Amino acid sequence: MDALEGLARLARKAREEPTPVFGISDAVRLRILAESPQPVTLIPFGLFGGLSALAASVTLALAVQFWSYMSSPVMELVAPLPEIRLW
Amino acid sequence: MSRQMTNALCYCCPAEGTIESPGALLYNTSVENTDWSDVTASVKGDNEAYGRLVQRYEKPITGLLWRFTRDPAQCEELVQQVFVDAYFSLKTYRGDAPLLHWLRKIATRTGYRFWRDRAKEAQETPLPEFDMLEEIEAVEEDRIDPAEAAAVLQALLSRLPPDDRLVLTLMYFEECGTQEIAERVGWTRAKVKTQALRARRKMKEIAEREHLLERLGWTL
Numbered sequence: 449m450d451a452l453e454g455l456a457r458l459a460r461k462a463r464e465e466p467t468p469v470f471g472i473s474d475a476v477r478l479r480i481l482a483e484s485p486q487p488v489t490l491i492p493f494g495l496f497g498g499l500s501a502l503a504a505s506v507t508l509a510l511a512v513q514f515w516s517y518m519s520s521p522v523m524e525l526v527a528p529l530p531e532i533r534l535w
Numbered sequence: 536m537s538r539q540m541t542n543a544l545c546y547c548c549p550a551e552g553t554i555e556s557p558g559a560l561l562y563n564t565s566v567e568n569t570d571w572s573d574v575t576a577s578v579k580g581d582n583e584a585y586g587r588l589v590q591r592y593e594k595p596i597t598g599l600l601w602r603f604t605r606d607p608a609q610c611e612e613l614v615q616q617v618f619v620d621a622y623f624s625l626k627t628y629r630g631d632a633p634l635l636h637w638l639r640k641i642a643t644r645t646g647y648r649f650w651r652d653r654a655k656e657a658q659e660t661p662l663p664e665f666d667m668l669e670e671i672e673a674v675e676e677d678r679i680d681p682a683e684a685a686a687v688l689q690a691l692l693s694r695l696p697p698d699d700r701l702v703l704t705l706m707y708f709e710e711c712g713t714q715e716i717a718e719r720v721g722w723t724r725a726k727v728k729t730q731a732l733r734a735r736r737k738m739k740e741i742a743e744r745e746h747l748l749e750r751l752g753w754t755l
Contacts, residue, residue: 451742452735454753455688459707462685467598470611473589476618477582483619 570634578625589618592635596642602708603646617642643719650697694741699734
């Protein structure tokens, strides 16, 4: 008998081997849940954006208000700052 | 070759026809209605339906992966991996072949990846199973325990590189022809034939070196 024939004969017998049964249904379900991509929620981004817009609006309102008090904004920008006595 | 294999293994990539495509519905006739309804329900998020599919096909997939590793823990892990991968690729299943064929493809490629990863570790596979041949007193084929025969054959196959081992495993254990192997693995039929020829030659050398026939008492 040829070695290859022997291997084929061995394979014929090996195919009769019963295979184990694991019962993996629940484990698969858990793994699918764990590996599923979580939906991205937009609430934190919306909240952050809203707060930023509010802060920007307050800053703009104050800036316009102070701007209107200046007689010559350009001159005041380039003019040296007056010395202030701190004590 | 490995790049070619990697591309061929890409069953996770979206296919042209998704499960909702009109073309896909035409394929539906070749699939069992129960499978198809469970597949569509699973795609819509019905976990119970997918659980039914897992229960239905766990046994044949375990049987296939048992040829890739005889370690029950590793085998269970691989079977789970197959069904997890299948779940996330379920939208690409078009129903042009029975679901079991599709699952077998995924399982074959999962097993092949497992071997390749282990081959990278470059560990010499011991052959403790091969020593059990000494204990086999029976000379008749019918008297050899199938589990022992499988262990010996797998120990011999494990001495081959993953590509050769894959082809011969599918030939010996699954009785696959070259066309079926080509479909499962994603190679051309010509490549499978060449690979099989080379693998059988190597396997013959290994069997002769290990005096397989003498040990089995099959020399006559």
